[in-house]
Amino acid sequence: MNNQHGSSSTEPETSAGAVGKPLNADDLVYRQVHPMHTRETAGGLSPEAFTPQRGHSNLLSTLHGRIGADAAFHRWTVEMQHESLGSFGVTAAEVSAVRVDPVQNQQTVDPTLNVYEDGASIGVPDHCSIDFNALTKGQRKQAARKLLDYALDRGGALNTPAEDEQAESA
């Protein structure tokens, strides 16, 4: 990826133009999953939970794992007043490992994912973006499905359940 802003090679520019800092392979990022991404009929979660939106330049918003799953959940649900089933985590290595079907005759770039920490450039501390821009819509869906699988393999929501949820499970 080009670095038109002269940043060091360790802080490449994301496809959206923001300066990003690569994560270590073992670094976790947390994605908040909205309850509407629950599959009420088939069960489980929809890959839409890990699908970026065009309004975000196809960058999937996450928070760096160093803040912890509980803090990530708190920021999203309490500070930003959004709904969430919890903090679902994937590592940078898992993001990089995602490979999608090149979709014959439609692909001109390498269909892989990248994750950067871009909080400083967008003014959101600890914010990380997973860049889907090289992918077609179908590829984004497939990549999201794989990220979701990684997150679910890790145990799903990693934050401490709220007290009422604990009471219910007890």
Next chain:
Amino acid sequence: MTETGDSAEPAADDAESSVWDGDGEAPGEGQNDGPQATTFAYFSLEGARFNGPGMPADSSREIGYYREAIYEVARQLYLERNEDRSNVPSGFEAAFDLRLTQVLPGSARPQLVLPRPKNIPNEIWDEWSGLYAEARDVLASSTRTAATRDTFPARIDTPRTRRAVKKVGSTLGSDETVVVGHPTVPQRRARLDTTVRDVLRRIDDDLAEPAKVLTRTITGVITEFDGVRRSFDLRTEELGIAKCILDPYDDALAEFTRTVLAADGVTAPDVSVEGETLDENRRPVRLHNVHTINIVRGLEEKALAARVVKLSELQDGWCGPNSLAPTADVLRNLEIVLTDLAALALPLDLIPGADGSVVIELRRGTAELSGVIEPAGAMTLIRDDVETDDLQEAVREFDAQSLIEFLRRGVIG
């Protein structure tokens, strides 16, 4: 008092004796006493007004009303016995040429005879004159029944008959009575005093449904829409095409009608349409002032519809900054395919995308199918094999039929 005798069923056994063959002196002529054997019907007007000689001229209408009532009952009896016919034969009404020959003193008692027409063959006249006589007696017994039970016997209970019967005695005052029926057997007569006449009138008013505006609901698919006339065709299984005219002031309903229109004549949700009609038996059915159109749903469709409600309740920003709630056109297109989605009877889910789209997700074997209904009339079909990672996708204009076909067959055509 509403009866002049017992309620024995009338018989037509005296038809021969109650008609005049048209030759010689008319029955009753030159006589001043009671009804003659050849008199067709007894008819007596009672009340102070009728004690003088003859009959008040303005009461002659009553004879016409009585004749009309007998004819309508005879007509109904004929149709009852000839189920293959929708009307009486030519000449049946003209042949019932009831005639007044004289008025007996006391209560005004016009003598009514029924001459045999020259141009009617004997065997036909035998049948018809028997029906007329039977009708006279059925009318009397039915009137007695109606007076006591507030209802007409089913065999003659038609709007035409009710209307004709309630006219009998309608010109009389509250202290005046008309007695009608068999010429010689008092038990086969009916006495229509003001109380009985009120009952007859009320029965007809209560049952005169065709004159009332009826609210009716019909279910079907809207196949044609005329925006100028604000009318549409509703194709139904039982009634064929129903012609419907919208409430002229309900613009929102007209717009909604457009959204549930089957542009191809087939693909659209079933809707229930509620409007007004003056005659529910008319074909084609016509509904006026249509004020309600609802999409009709089965159980599976209701579950999907409940999900659509949730989707429609999302607000922009629901999934974070810049995320969009499902747009109006996306929800509208989703409504259009909802019935067909339910008909698939497959475990599919409706998931909101953060860009204003709605994704219809379905697992078929190893393939995850996503039908993405997108804003601005677009859609994307994605087939993702979770074992082989084989991926197929197509970006198209929204098309309900190809979307359903994709979900049904699991392949992108």
